[in-house]
Amino acid sequence: MDAKHTTRIIAVSSGKGGVGKTFLSLQLAASLASRGKQVVLFDGDLGLANVHVLLGLKPEFDLADVVAGRQALRDILLEGPRGLRIVPGASGQREIAELDAVAIAGVLRGFDEVDPVPDYLIIDTGAGIGSQVTTLARLADVLVVVAQDEPASLADAYGLIKVMHLDFNFQKFEIVINGGNNLRRSETIFQRLDDVCRKFMGLPLEMAGAIPYDETVAQAARQRKLLMDVSEICPAMTAIRQISLRLESLPLQSESWDFLIDRLKLGKVTAS
Numbered sequence: 001m002d003a004k005h006t007t008r009i010i011a012v013s014s015g016k017g018g019v020g021k022t023f024l025s026l027q028l029a030a031s032l033a034s035r036g037k038q039v040v041l042f043d044g045d046l047g048l049a050n051v052h053v054l055l056g057l058k059p060e061f062d063l064a065d066v067v068a069g070r071q072a073l074r075d076i077l078l079e080g081p082r083g084l085r086i087v088p089g090a091s092g093q094r095e096i097a098e099l100d101a102v103a104i105a106g107v108l109r110g111f112d113e114v115d116p117v118p119d120y121l122i123i124d125t126g127a128g129i130g131s132q133v134t135t136l137a138r139l140a141d142v143l144v145v146v147a148q149d150e151p152a153s154l155a156d157a158y159g160l161i162k163v164m165h166l167d168f169n170f171q172k173f174e175i176v177i178n179g180g181n182n183l184r185r186s187e188t189i190f191q192r193l194d195d196v197c198r199k200f201m202g203l204p205l206e207m208a209g210a211i212p213y214d215e216t217v218a219q220a221a222r223q224r225k226l227l228m229d230v231s232e233i234c235p236a237m238t239a240i241r242q243i244s245l246r247l248e249s250l251p252l253q254s255e256s257w258d259f260l261i262d263r264l265k266l267g268k269v270t271a272s
């Protein structure tokens, strides 16, 4: 239980739904795995899991079995493409959709037994700023916030950042502008979000990258394949690769799982 883990945890969240969190989580995880990293992708959209659907995998067991004590976390891991391991979430089960922070912490203890120890744990959260999202996001060393170039998405990204920073004192936000068609425009959008966060919270953001709208993304989803297995060089894949290289280059934290789980139990902290 007290073993040190050297797993870097990256959560992917957005506030608004449907902006590309699951797409980015999966392709980012695959990109890291394809470079020889041990990667576990955790489907943290707890009530409406769909990572396995995107890959055409049919899990025999899922998180609901872990929560009910029928399976250990290590035993439900699915083998995905490129050596990626996936923790399949449950879909359409209300008790999972309503899991609280203590129960989530209980599930996470199972990571102590996952072998080999992952270099990266990528968490695809659901939409919104509810407690499941913030609980999973608080575990992360880095929170990747996905936003699109439209007012509701940017307002919700700001809402998520605000809650994570003011309520939980979270500091490290990496922003991805997804689905645009112009890099300069995406940079301007990032700049606006950064300006607002600096002005109202004194919080600087980082830009992890911009992913253009790309038809190949839908093609890969229809074929139940990774984007890189449909095209290594399409514009979206090129952007994902750059984002994964950037995230790999960020300084690594190393805490015990117990420490992380204790962090979840602390609840809200007052920002200093």
Ligand SMILES: Nc1ncnc2c1ncn2[C@@H]1O[C@H](COP(=O)(O)OP(=O)(O)OP(=O)(O)O)[C@@H](O)[C@H]1O
Binding pocket: 014, 016, 017, 018, 019, 020, 021, 022, 023, 024, 045, 125, 126, 127, 178, 179, 211, 212, 213, 214, 215, 217, 218, 221, 236
């Ligand atoms: N850069 C892109 N180019 C083209 N299509 C994209 C791109 N990014 C995402 N999509 C598509 O947009 C749709 C929504 O993406 P995704 O399911 O990843 O969003 P999400 O934020 O996880 O949604 P939810 O909040 O419901 O979990 C999917 O059909 C996905 O294939």
Ligand SMILES: [Mg+2]
Binding pocket: 021, 022, 023, 045, 124, 125, 126
């Ligand atoms: Mg999703």
